[in-house]
Amino acid sequence: MHHAITLDALRVLNAIQQKGSFAQAAKSLFKVPSALTYTMQKLETDLGVELFNRNGQRAVLTEAGELLLAEGQTLLAAASKLEQKVRQVESGWETKLVISKDTIIANQPVLDVMQRFCLMDKHVEISLFEEALGGGWDALHSQRCDIAIGVTGELPKGQYEVHKMGEVEFVFAVANHHPLANYVGVLEAEQMFDFPAVVVADSARILPARSHGLFESKQIIRVQNMSAKIDTQVSGLGIGFLPRHLIQQQVEQQQLVIKTTYLHRPLIPVYIAWNKQQPGKALNWFIQQCKQQDWLL
Template sequence: MRNAITLEAIRVLEAIDNKGSFAAAAQSLFKVPSAITYTMQKLESDLGVVLFDRSNKRAVLTPAGRLVLDEGITLLQSTARLEEKVHQLESGWEAKLTIAKDTIIPDQQLFDIIARFCELNKLVEINVIEEVLGGGWDALHTKRADIAIGVTGELPKGQFNVHDMGSVEFVFAVAKNHALADFVGLIETQHINQFPAIVVADSSRTLPGRSSGLFDSKQSIRVSNMQSKIQAQKQGIGVGFLPLHLISKELASGELIIKGSAIPRPPIPVYFAVEKGRTGKALEWFSQQLLQQTWFDSLSSG
């Protein structure tokens, strides 16, 4: 089916509206006036509507003409962006990049990197998805993501290029009004298991799920991300280990209190990973930026 509205017709319509006459539009488009008149007459005929009020010296759009032009300008802009993306793709820049960010990664630091990327003026669509525990590996495995930031646990062999991001220190923290807040001495399992444990659920869809820092407790309350876990523990709903670099504000304000615990929780190595063989200038740029960043400074607000 042939469409009545073409990109050329929209350009002519826009020129007439901007210049105020068919003659002036023809001059701006380097066309003869008869060509402009023919294009508009044909468009009106094909659509079955009048696009211009010709009763005055200046060509004025009718409501139908204004609708066609307003929507048409959006099409022109989309077409221009598409053309630029095609040229950009040919030069090695991807049209889209998806980043799987583990919930332990501070938002601000990642968004600072994205802000610097935007200054490059490359038309790359950036998608950020949040994952937990094995979810980052799963996002790479299922090709839901091009790069996974903050992956932990046993490293897959041979399939990904893996880069060290440092280690995350976890501390046992409770709300200032929690029953354990005034406990003196090392907290043992028997002191904890009478309270609910706040647990962040693994987001993996296809790979086996993992758990992190689980201990015997009266009850498990599962949430979808680390910020929800922090909030739940601030409200005294339950207890658990939290990443030190994400709770500096809560510790400084006294909303959370670190308690010594006899339950071992060593620092966890953290990585970012990219599937081997994946190329693209945006992917390379982000990889370089990630390598230069200090991620788990406990003085960071997260």
Template sequence: MHPAITLDALRAIDAINKTGSFAAAAQSLYKVPSALTYTIKKLEEDIGATLFDRSKQRAVLTPAGKLVLEHGREILHATSKMVDAVSQLESGWEKHIRIARDTIIPSTVLFDVLAEFTQLKQQVDVTVSVEALGGGWDALHSQRADIVIGASGELPKGMFHTYKIAQLTFIFAVPPEHALARVDGPIEAEHLHDFPSIVVADSSQYLPVRNSGLFNSKQVITVNNMDAKVEAQRRGIGVGFLPLHFAQPLIDSGALIQKACAIPRPNQDLYIAWNKRQEGKAFDWFIDKLCQANWQI
């Protein structure tokens, strides 16, 4: 690796790309902005290329910056894996385990499992992240997650183990004051043309993105998690299908009304998934507990 390209510099580039600004990236890395700015400026001088376009409100990677980030993420992943492997070789317990939860999965059960894990008093760091749609498979594929909860859609062949935890049911629901609440009979496709649809964005970074539950509508409003989608539909901002376990409490309270819909929205199987080559005591512990848990879906 070129002596100018340090792990700190690669982490800085990754953080700036994710947060969109030097100031926000510095905060996420617990650094002062001037130190982060110096790190990037020195790297640019040493390799002779500009990594970020600073002329816009949001820091945007240049083509050279994209190339450095792409290879840099591979280096960061490999370094993390190396540190984990050395630690695991000595004790059998990993230094770090990463669990990704699909936004369609409530966090309560996972936090119960995490609380139990902390009682083991093992020095294993745990990172919990959130993915959406194809993002779970993408997280496993890119090795940014060791275990994914709520993976769905077509199952990749050969690479991962899976364990089915639930079958997801979708319903169509609107607030009682919404115009569609007054429609007699099932909601037809033509009823939806005049209303925005609310969709959750796919969080994939490397694999092709997926779309879910789309129909012809006035406009599409994209949010980044299921809680935001439910809230937008509760307010009547837009319409769409909702997972029954998210919608049922609002239906019970009268905040939403379930409506029959002629547009098909099939049930969806949800899985816990992990890489077949993964091993370690913490990993085995989590797989056992997560597969036994009642996910209440």
């Protein structure tokens, strides 16, 4: 299919508008003015419209010309971006990178890594989304992400490379106005049973769902992420275990009170994981940076 509007014609139109005349535009494009005149006349003929008012010395666009230029600049920018992406792929840099972050990992360390990456000015589209419990492994398994940050639990054998980020301590916390806040001693099952337990839903779609820190309760409140769980417990609506590193501010401000319970939760190792296949340059950069990052655990 023949298109009257070509990238070359759009470049000529853009140059004429910027330089104000065919002669100056020709110099900037290293062409003779007659070549630009021919290109514009052919474009006008093919489109059946006039693009320039030819009454004065300066090349002035008609309304149709202004519309074509405005839309054409978007096409020129897209073409330039595409050219850069093609060259980038040839050099080993991916065009897209998808990061899965577990809900027990704070946002800021991940954003710090992303900010350092953006300073390199690589044309890589980065997607960041949040998973919970087995969701990070599930995202890797279903190829919904390239790297999973903060995965926990039993490590799959043979399929992934992993790097230990650290260990997360979970503490039992209640709101400062909750009936259990002033309880003295170790909380036993009978003291905890009458209050709703707040839990984060597993975001796994394919792999079996997991659960952590559950205890007997007459009611369960299920939320989508750790931020919602913290807010729910600060409100006094329910009780449960929370990552200590994510509630430091709430504890210092006495919004949450840490209590001792009959349940013992050991430190939970957390990992960065990615597929064993040879990573592209963008993924490899993220892997190395994540290994060095302070995750504030």
